[in-house]
Amino acid sequence: MAFRAPQTSLVALDAEAAGDLIASVTDVALIIDADGVIRDCSFQTEELAEELEHGRSWVGRAWVDTATVESQPKIRAMLKEAAGARGRQRHINTPAAAAWMCRCSTPPCAWAAPKP
Numbered sequence: 001m002a003f004r005a006p007q008t009s010l011v012a013l014d015a016e017a018a019g020d021l022i023a024s025v026t027d028v029a030l031i032i033d034a035d036g037v038i039r040d041c042s043f044q045t046e047e048l049a050e051e052l053e054h055g056r057s058w059v060g061r062a063w064v065d066t067a068t069v070e071s072q073p074k075i076r077a078m079l080k081e082a083a084g085a086r087g088r089q090r091h092i093n094t095p096a097a098a099a100w101m102c103r104c105s106t107p108p109c110a111w112a113a114p115k116p
Contacts, residue, residue, distance in 0.1 A: 082106035
């Protein structure tokens with residue numbers, strides 16, 4: 001369930017504070033552009049980033065390319081859903097050494113951020 005009044009309760013957050021907030025409540029957070037390319041990412045720990053094939057190297061790659069073949073259609077569907085209402089959560093697997101599986105969701109997005 002989303003915040004009831006984010007336009008008033010979160011108005012004082014700048015980009016840095018918003019990034020800190022997002023990073024503090026999830027193991028992995030990805031900032032993805034309209035083409036599905038990862039533009040930034042956050043990992044709760046360096047160990048997790050290393051376990052996920054040096055997750056920092058995900059920046060500049062298509063999100064779909066960081067997942068197993070079975071999870072790629074789920075990511076494509078999630079990216080389509082992000083243009084409208086909040087999509088449902090899906091389990092996404094990565095080809096990492098530990099075969100890491102995560103539960104992912106995409107919030108509604110207008111894709112307003114400019115690409116770097």
